[in-house]
């Protein structure tokens with residue numbers, strides 16, 4: 001049994017509400033960083049050393065680190081407490097009656113004295129050095145700043161195809177269920193961010209599962225958002241706690257935030273970009289003309305080319321030429337201002353590939369909706385097709401705006 005002179009912090013209880021700065025019971029400071037941990041005994045020591053070395057230099061005694069451990073079987077809390085002996089800015093909470101990443105972070109923020117509150121994972125997959133850039137954005141006036149894998153300088157070191165697909169799929173689902181929350185940042189799945197305490201103080205929080213960033217974006221008083229690119233690192237020790245359960249919790253959380261969506265939209269003034277949508281629709285119409293023209297040129301024996309190719313082959317080429325047409329016009333016209341901020345050829349190619357993927361997903365959705373309306377609701381085939389085209393045009397527009405031609409407004 002290890003005897004520590006440093007005591008565990010009391011675990012806050014009751015409603016998940018972060019107190020205003022002038023109501024905190026602890027010594028106020030500038031920045032409080034919370035580390036949620038579960039079975040990170042082999043990571044937490046190195047993590048704390050690296051953080052303290054970095055923050056001591058940049059913020060001297062104006063910061064604190066709070067480890068919130070859910071009574072890990074590998075006694076992570078004890079290892080953290082041992083480290084705290086040497087690191088006076090580190091404090092530890094051991095939760096024995098509650099469990100879950102998002103609520104652990106909120107409990108940590110409730111116990112914190114910081115004007116700025118943040119969260120970082122305890123397994124070194126979020127590089128501590130990025131903290132200084134995040135704090136720099138807060139100092140520059142942002143209310144909320146998130147470390148993103150999907151902006152310039154961002155990426156994922158080694159994630160299998162399935163995990164990438166699941167992560168992007170989750171984002172896509174979020175853009176459909178709670179667009180005004182999930183669509184506010186390029187990497188809503190990121191667990192590495194910070195915000196001004198005043199943006200969340202006094203708000204009753206009620207997250208589910210992992211996504212504390214969505215809870216803040218959906219319920220917080222957040223106007224100015226900034227993003228910083230970072231590369232998600234490979235885990236050195238231990239394993240991820242993400243299971244299918246987290247995906248179920250995520251959907252449940254989205255539905256809860258959606259019901260508040262209307263309130264947060266009003267609060268966060270996110271007008272629907274009607275002008276840009278009309279341009280997108282117009283370009284879509286030009287694509288139909290291109291599609292028809294190319295189909296005629298390739299398939300009709302009477303066409304000047306006289307190729308008379310098979311219908312399927314001609315249709316596939318016609319669709320791809322139409323997609324290329326739509327992409328170029330959208331890049332040069334509809335999203336000109338956004339494309340202008342991502343000028344490299346690599347970024348252009350990435351946008352074109354994403355545009356293709358989103359259009360192909362749209363096509364699948366189109367066939368699904370058409371069949372649903374025709375077979376299930378008995379709607380006339382042509383009316384059903386028209387409705388499907390309208391719905392998918394909205395889909396293509398919104399997903400391309402949020403996942404493809406995206407730059408974070410405040411940046």
Ligand code: GDD
Nearest residue numbers: 036037038070100101104121122123189190191240241242
């Ligand atoms: N207190 C507490 N309670 N901590 C937890 C719990 C819990 O129930 N579950 C996980 N943690 C801690 C882990 O110990 C780790 O420090 C951090 O939360 C992240 O958990 P991981 O299990 O390592 O998540 P991941 O690496 O698969 O996913 C992370 O990165 C993704 C990409 O940014 C998470 O941050 C995801 O939210 C994020 O999407």
Ligand code: MN
Nearest residue numbers: 121123125240
């Ligand atoms: Mn991790």
